[in-house]
């Protein structure tokens with residue numbers, strides 16, 4: 291239930307990076323205007339919208355297991371075949387798509403090996419299977435700085451939920467290893483660097499208190515005093531100005547052929 295929040299809340303959280311990230315992942319996957327593509331764990335559809343622009347809604351399908359996001363997806367991506375489903379049980383025929391993408395999703399799957407095997411199954415032979423995961427311990431500035439602050443203030447409390455250490459596939463090479471284990475061919479790996487625009491620090495902080503994602507869930511669980519201390523240390527670490535600013539974010543990607 292980590293993502294059971296309104297679509298707008300997710301959009302203000304990491305959703306603001308999704309469009310540019312998806313553009314880069316689609317390019318890495320070699321998508322062309324005539325490709326059919328499945329977006330797995332499409333979230334609120336900010337990335338899916340980029341796929342629609344690239345190939346047209348009739349060639350895009352999207353699956354997402356969080357109901358509140360599925361509603362957002364349907365509104366945002368009219369004409370797209372949107373289904374409530376997990377990667378581990380994709381409701382499509384074998385070889386149905388030219389490309390299957392999962393942006394910032396593999397690390398949230400309860401069975402990533404089965405999820406990626408499912409992505410491979412629904413991709414035609416020679417088609418692309420691609421994914422990205424944040425560089426949690428490194429250059430995903432927003433989340434790394436948040437957990438740096440949380441761990442300093444509450445080392446025991448964050449231990450079990452700290453994304454820097456507990457997220458699988460957040461280190462260079464880990465997604466590629468999963469891709470090869472799944473039997474995907476011609477595996478290519480690399481980094482995607484994007485940026486997010488913020489009106490001010492309050493704009494950045496608000497979705498954390500709404501409980502979105504593991505970081506938001508942790509922030510929202512704190513009493514007001516501890517939450518205020520975390521907010522203040524987080525801001526100090528980001529060293530952002532009073533007004534508008536931009537933050538960079540790096541994700542690792544892997545692409546292979548089914």
Ligand SMILES: C[S@@+](CC[C@H](N)C(=O)[O-])C[C@H]1O[C@@H](n2cnc3c(N)ncnc32)[C@H](O)[C@@H]1O
Pocket residue numbers: 293304305308330331332333334335336337353354355356359375376377378392393394395398399400401405
């Ligand atoms: C960080 S969000 C990424 C959303 C979107 N791809 C984006 O880039 O904005 C992670 C998404 O993965 C979805 N998810 C979690 N487990 C999943 C699974 N097993 N199969 C498919 N999607 C899953 C969540 O519901 C959530 O929407």
